[in-house]
Amino acid sequence: MPGPDEFTEDPVEYLGDRVVLGGYVQSVDPTAIRVQTTTGPHEIDITGRDWRNLERGDKIRVYGVLASENSIRVIHAFAVPNENLWYTWGISLFAGIWVFTRFIRHWKINRETLHFCERTPEPAYANKKVEGEDNA
Numbered sequence: 001m002p003g004p005d006e007f008t009e010d011p012v013e014y015l016g017d018r019v020v021l022g023g024y025v026q027s028v029d030p031t032a033i034r035v036q037t038t039t040g041p042h043e044i045d046i047t048g049r050d051w052r053n054l055e056r057g058d059k060i061r062v063y064g065v066l067a068s069e070n071s072i073r074v075i076h077a078f079a080v081p082n083e084n085l086w087y088t089w090g091i092s093l094f095a096g097i098w099v100f101t102r103f104i105r106h107w108k109i110n111r112e113t114l115h116f117c118e119r120t121p122e123p124a125y126a127n128k129k130v131e132g133e134d135n136a
Contacts, residue, residue, distance in 0.1 A: 004035045008042045011069040019072060022061040025079075028054055033062070042070075049074040057082060 004021040007014040021044070023033035031046040031054065046062055054060075062077040110117045 004042065004044075005037045005039075007066055008035070008037050008044075009039060011066065014066050015068070017066055018064070018075070019066050020061075020063045021072070022059065025054060025056050025058045025060060028056060033060060045071040046077070047071055047073050049077055051079065053081075054079055055081070059085065 002014050002017060002019050004019075004023075007017070007019050021033075021035050023035040023044070026032045026034050026043055028051070031049070031051060032043050033046060035042050035044055046060070046064075047067065048064070059080045059082075060077055061080075062072055062074055064072040064074040064077070067073040106119055107116045108119050109115070
């Protein structure tokens with residue numbers, strides 16, 4: 001299944017084929033999205049779908065049939081509003097910090113071999129006072 005890099009370079013070859021792409025909404029009626037490819041940005045019309053609450057700047061993912069050189073007839077599509085992007089990035093940042101913290105707590109760098117190695121936990125009895133000893 002070709003992506004936007006393939007069918008934007010030579011769209012005639014892929015007419016009638018199923019394609020998949022994602023991009024940012026440039027206009028709502030008619031729906032057009034901007035797709036970033038290796039050759040630069042392209043604007044593609046999306047047909048066959050009645051969008052609700054779609055706004056300029058929303059990100060959408062489309063699976064459909066290449067109907068013309070700059071038009072896709074939708075089989076399946078969904079939109080990701082801008083608010084959801086901030087939520088996703090926030091959750092991802094939190095998860096990344098959590099994973100990094102767990103990594104630092106359980107692993108260390110061996111300076112001789114420059115490899116990661118597991119930290120050896122201190123035994124539970126290492127910090128306990130032995131009866132009869134004066135640890136002052």
